[in-house]
Amino acid sequence: MAGRLVVLGSGGHGRALIELLRDLPAWEIVGLVDAVPRAPVMLGVPVLGDEAVLPALRAAGVDQACLAIGDAAARLAAAARLAALGFGFPMLIHPSAIRARSAEVGEGTVVLPRAVLGAAARIGRFCIVNTGAILEHDVEVGEGAHCGPGCVLPGGVRVGARALIGAGAACRPYVTIGAGAVVGVGAAVTEEVPPGAVVGGVPARPLPG
């Protein structure tokens, strides 16, 4: 699939996705949409305004969108709003990423440069697999979860919906990270992380606050 696409979100993740799309030449970015536009142009792409411009884009034949929103709940809420307007959400995988033939990737999920998706990995909808993340064989990632830059999820790790695995974190094989949990930067997860928990350190323990 390819065509014309709008990017929702003009923050840091938006800049990352503009660069990702530039390496997927079948896609043309018609512009950025942001609730609080900070500049009229970002990395050469026009910022069209807030979501009020979306119906006109649909009428003009733009029917694909890419959600550049880091916060999982906000990303999933935006997906629902744009789906109601008739937008679809392509999965976008950078050409330098390695995807096993048996790895499944859901709609609206983005896979950034040099990430690895191993055999029979299953990545849900609207996930972020960030730069250099390694998701090994049989890893399962739930809807809206974010695997941060350089994280390492060995075989059989399960990441619940909307969870965040921080940059450079690593997990023991077959461990489960609960829905909405946060694993801090650089953590080593050795045992199950309950839903909604925030853990960090080596080995990972609940963080204060």
Ligand SMILES: CC(=O)SCCNC(=O)CCNC(=O)[C@H](O)C(C)(C)COP(=O)(O)OP(=O)(O)OC[C@H]1O[C@@H](n2cnc3c(N)ncnc32)[C@H](O)[C@@H]1OP(=O)(O)O
């Ligand atoms: C391209 C991109 O940029 S993708 C970005 C992906 N995002 C990430 O990787 C960020 C992940 N977030 C983190 O690691 C954050 O530090 C969090 C969520 C774990 C904690 O953030 P906050 O809730 O703001 O906590 P805060 O910074 O106030 O720290 C609370 C305590 O936890 C400690 N702490 C925070 N992060 C960590 C960590 N990763 N490991 C160990 N301890 C930590 C702090 O030192 C502090 O301890 P103290 O109370 O003894 O001083």
